[in-house]
Amino acid sequence: MTNKARERANRLNAAKTIIRRAGSVALDYFGRYDTLDVQAKRTAQDLFSEADTHVERLIRTAIAEQFPCDGLVGEEYGRHEGSSTWQWVIDPIDGTSCFLYGLPTWCVVIALIEDGVPVLGLTYDACRDHLYWAALGEGAWRNDTPIRVHPRAVIADGLTAIGGSNAVYSAQLGGIIERLLAAGGSYMRNGSTALTLAHVAAGHYVGYFQPLLNSWDCVAGLLLVSEAGGVTNDFVAETGLYGRGDVFACAPQISQIMEKIVGRRAQA
Template sequence: MTSQETALDKRFALAKLLAQEGGAMALDYFNRRDSLVIETKRDLQDVVSIADRNVEKLIRDRVEVLFPEDGFLGEEFGLTAGTSGYTWVVDPIDGTAPFVNGMPNWCVSVAVLHEGVPVVGVIGAPCHGELYAAAAGRGAKLNGKVLTLDPSRTIENALTGIGANSHVTPEAVADIVSRLLQAGGNFIRNGSGALMLAYVAAGRLVGYYEPYMHAWDCLAGYCLVKEAGGWYHPFPTEGERLTKGSPVVAAGPGARAALAKLAQLD
């Protein structure tokens, strides 16, 4: 095993541990959510709680102790540059709106980039008792079971995840849904883009498209989808672009062309 492989495996092991520990902390807050103070960020639909901040702090502090040379980008506390070529990208609770409203559609998302490429992706869904884990060249697993995507599943015979937020106009979202339905597909939105990307890797959804999404929402899911045999549209990770939003598209092998068309990538 090369030193680079060893470095990746050490970070992969830590990412799985932190997704579980962070998930346990988040689940405890979820079960006591009536006592949480809920704030809004850029609009009334964009909410945050002390749970988000404390879960991110737990993960950030552990990474800083074990890999102090690594960079770290979290949704709540921003980007800290590193020198190792590795950057952790974390959403402590993706799906905060479902979380604070008592729905189970939320997760802890932990990705690691190496030279800008997602090489580790771990998503913990505590309410479902699920841990999705992938690393470059090591495949993707759900609770230890290998995930392999079925190329016979298409937008016509499966479900596609669609994401929306206030960065995108209602008219644009309506157009996406309309074109998907006209193409013979059907859609679902559960309030967590990261979790829907994990569902693509698990074959529960055949694809996912959101016109504007952040790195902490998608990069763990991207690694999962790729290692399960799927495809994703690259996210810009150079410098400060990593902190900006971008279109996010991922698909199983039987839906790649249809999702690229839906996202108008041609």
């Protein structure tokens, strides 16, 4: 094993421990969701609570203690430059609105970037104790079981997830949903991009699209789908870690029709 491979393996093992611990803390908050102090960011739909900030601090502290030279970027506390070639990307609770209304469709997310390339992606569904994780070139897993995108389902008999919360994109999203339904598809949405991408990787959804997302929403999940045999866009190459852009992921057999429905190109 090379030094780089050993360093990546050490970070994967640490990330699995950290994300489960963070998920346990988040689950405790979820048990009393209706008592939390809630605030809005850009809009009344863009919410956060003490749970988000506490969980992100926990993750950041654990990473900094074990890998003090690594960089960090997270939804709640922004960017910390490191001196190594590694950078962690954190979403303490993806699906915060669902979380704050007592719906179990939320998760904790950690990704790792090495020299600008996503190499690890972890999504922890704490409500079900499902840890979805992927390592570049090594496949995708739910806990200890390998997962794959659905091998046969198409638009007409599969479930396709479309996300969106910004009113600026209402006409665009309306057109996408109209074309999806006209193709015989079924429109789904669970409120968490990271969990939806994990479900595409596991073959539950056949595809997913959402515009205008951040890296912490999607980098881990896109790696999961890619390592599970799916087709995705390259968010980091298109948008970078600090911009906002589209997220596209699907099983390969629907990639052409999915691209037409959402109006964009993807790559295998």
